[in-house]
Amino acid sequence: xxxxxVGSVAFDAIETPFGKTDKIIGGAGTYIAYASSFFVQxxxxxxxxxxxxxxxxxxxMNRRGINTEGLQIxxxxxxxxxxxxxxxxxxxxxxxxxxxxxxxxxxxIIPDSYQGxxxxxxxxxxxxxxxxxxxxxxxxxxxxxxxxxxxxMDIAWNDLMEVLKEVDLLVLNDExxxxxxxxxxxxxxYKKISxxxxxxxxxxxxxxxxxxxxxxxxxxxPALPLEEVFDPTGAGDTFAAGLMGYLASTNDISFDNxxxxxxxxxxxxxxxxxxxGTERLRELTQTDIQERIAQFLELSTVKIPS
Amino acid sequence: xxxxxVGSVAFDAIETPFGKTDKIIGGAGTYIAYASSFFVQxxxxxxxxxxxxxxxxxxxMNRRGINTEGLQIxxxxxxxxxxxxxxxxxxxxxxxxxxxxxxxxxxxIIPDSYQGxxxxxxxxxxxxxxxxxxxxxxxxxxxxxxxxxxxxMDIAWNDLMEVLKEVDLLVLNDExxxxxxxxxxxxxxYKKISxxxxxxxxxxxxxxxxxxxxxxxxxxxPALPLEEVFDPTGAGDTFAAGLMGYLASTNDISFDNxxxxxxxxxxxxxxxxxxxGTERLRELTQTDIQERIAQFLELSTVKIPS
Numbered sequence: 001x002x003x004x005x006v007g008s009v010a011f012d013a014i015e016t017p018f019g020k021t022d023k024i025i026g027g028a029g030t031y032i033a034y035a036s037s038f039f040v041q042x043x044x045x046x047x048x049x050x051x052x053x054x055x056x057x058x059x060x061m062n063r064r065g066i067n068t069e070g071l072q073i074x075x076x077x078x079x080x081x082x083x084x085x086x087x088x089x090x091x092x093x094x095x096x097x098x099x100x101x102x103x104x105x106x107x108x109i110i111p112d113s114y115q116g117x118x119x120x121x122x123x124x125x126x127x128x129x130x131x132x133x134x135x136x137x138x139x140x141x142x143x144x145x146x147x148x149x150x151x152x153m154d155i156a157w158n159d160l161m162e163v164l165k166e167v168d169l170l171v172l173n174d175e176x177x178x179x180x181x182x183x184x185x186x187x188x189x190y191k192k193i194s195x196x197x198x199x200x201x202x203x204x205x206x207x208x209x210x211x212x213x214x215x216x217x218x219x220x221x222p223a224l225p226l227e228e229v230f231d232p233t234g235a236g237d238t239f240a241a242g243l244m245g246y247l248a249s250t251n252d253i254s255f256d257n258x259x260x261x262x263x264x265x266x267x268x269x270x271x272x273x274x275x276x277g278t279e280r281l282r283e284l285t286q287t288d289i290q291e292r293i294a295q296f297l298e299l300s301t302v303k304i305p306s
Numbered sequence: 307x308x309x310x311x312v313g314s315v316a317f318d319a320i321e322t323p324f325g326k327t328d329k330i331i332g333g334a335g336t337y338i339a340y341a342s343s344f345f346v347q348x349x350x351x352x353x354x355x356x357x358x359x360x361x362x363x364x365x366x367m368n369r370r371g372i373n374t375e376g377l378q379i380x381x382x383x384x385x386x387x388x389x390x391x392x393x394x395x396x397x398x399x400x401x402x403x404x405x406x407x408x409x410x411x412x413x414x415i416i417p418d419s420y421q422g423x424x425x426x427x428x429x430x431x432x433x434x435x436x437x438x439x440x441x442x443x444x445x446x447x448x449x450x451x452x453x454x455x456x457x458x459m460d461i462a463w464n465d466l467m468e469v470l471k472e473v474d475l476l477v478l479n480d481e482x483x484x485x486x487x488x489x490x491x492x493x494x495x496y497k498k499i500s501x502x503x504x505x506x507x508x509x510x511x512x513x514x515x516x517x518x519x520x521x522x523x524x525x526x527x528p529a530l531p532l533e534e535v536f537d538p539t540g541a542g543d544t545f546a547a548g549l550m551g552y553l554a555s556t557n558d559i560s561f562d563n564x565x566x567x568x569x570x571x572x573x574x575x576x577x578x579x580x581x582x583g584t585e586r587l588r589e590l591t592q593t594d595i596q597e598r599i600a601q602f603l604e605l606s607t608v609k610i611p612s
Contacts, residue, residue: 089490184395185533185534186513209515218531221606222515223526263610300606301607302569304599304603
């Protein structure tokens with residue numbers, strides 16, 4: 001099955017308690033494309049970069065089974081740039097610089113060859129742009145997932161409500177779920193959010209794992225207890241990528257398979273935080289992923305005779 | 307196998323966003339005795355109350371298989387009294403009143419009939435008192451667990467270090483683990499705490515479940531996602547009770563059985579918070595517990611073909 005991914009492809013400059021980077025390759029679309037390509041190929045990427053974006057990175061994406069026909073290159077403009085500094089506990093960060101550049105007027109174009117994609121991951125972007133992507137699909141994909149953030153709730157609430165009506169799965173973190181629902185209890189938050197449209201809701205809780213909700217069912221997945229998180233940038237995107245990549249590769253959207261997909265998402269995210277940026281994802285092997293999944297199962301499996 | 311429990315038997319007055327109580331029966335020893343009696347009988351209780359403590363409650367304890375031979379009654383003194391008010395999110399609370407009364411000079415006496423108890427739960431009390439109980443056991447129990455709190459780290463650090471050397475399992479929450487270890491990462495916290503003595507460490511994370519550590523193994527158990535927590539008082543004691551009750555009833559201290567025990571602790575704690583004080587625990591049936599365990603398994607079980 002094919003996966004269409006939309007999200008930023010950009011430059012990041014990151015500072016954590018463990019060090020700092022110059023401009024490195026980042027962006028939700030990049031993390032999602034790299035991580036999901038371990039599960040399904042081609043990954044059909046829709047995004048936009050400036051003339052400053054390295055052609056070598058695009059070539060690397062292609063070698064990894066990422067179709068970049070939908071990656072627009074605006075030769076006379078600059079790529080999106082974000083710079084942030086994480087606090088000591090790595091749970092919070094300050095944004096130092098946000099230069100929208102090519103993202104400011106991003107009009108997502110869906111190449112004909114992408115039409116018919118069965119799975120669609122709407123990575124974190126302006127809700128109106130996410131909605132445009134969905135509307136431009138001639139046939140609605142079998143399963144549509146959306147990621148968002150507090151920022152869009154603050155400045156584009158109505159657009160967000162419009163696109164939420166159309167998606168199957170919303171992936172967001174606990175803080176975002178509370179802001180979106182105005183409820184503290186995550187169970188109550190899920191109920192309010194599902195009334196906005198999404199039939200499935202995944203609430204990510206960072207080091208505490210994730211909750212998957214659907215109808216009156218709930219599933220709790222652990223996070224891997226880590227001694228150190230090196231760089232959390234992209235972990236949420238990578239979680240969504242592992243999840244959607246696994247769903248697309250198995251072509252099964254049952255609740256039981258979504259549970260498995262949450263584990264694959266968690267496993268991929270646990271790699272992402274081990275090094276700066278996309279570095280760890282780019283060196284991964286299928287064996288690494290299988291071993292990490294085994295580690296997650298070991299972490300959470302209990303047998304109780306009834 | 308037999309379980310010896312030491313902890314306060316007391317009066318509480320509780321205020322939550324959902325209501326408030328007059329003086330009701332509370333205390334760590336009470337919660338632990340009530341909850342563990344579903345798994346093992348007799349539960350040998352060591353504690354102290356004043357003449358104001360209702361004889362009817364002691365009679366109820368006896369009917370429930372709790373041996374109160376080690377419950378001292380100081381007829382001319384008053385029972386320990388604690389009053390607290392929870393904040394809106396129920397994660398934090400203010401202590402309004404603490405009257406130590408009979409606890410001020412509590413000298414725990416171990417009746418001869420309690421000697422030979424195989425499992426010992428040292429409920430939250432002054433570390434020196436916990437240590438005295440252990441020293442007064444003629445034969446060291448097979449498995450000793452200890453609960454503590456920030457308060458003792460603040461005022462009785464050295465006593466706490468002394469008793470920690472002697473216990474098998476320390477049960478504490480994430481905030482307490484960070485204070486005890488001076489580490490933010492719970493994996494690092496475990497390593498420092500295990501160097502203080504306990505071979506097993508359980509870090510409770512409230513609505514995020516619990517982590518069980520032993521050597522280089524770690525197990526993550528979920529909490530039941532609840533719409534509302536009615537009254538968190540005693541949830542930590544009840545967790546320890548379900549855990550130790552299950553261990554004592556199965557007489558198996560393997561890591562695999564400790565994993566199961568964490569589930570039973572979590573299940574018992576999930577009942578405790580549904581009503582004020584010990585009310586929910588006192589109306590429970592074995593069927594309720596079995597059904598709750600099934601619910602926990604449903605919540606966390608995933609099957610991934612390798």
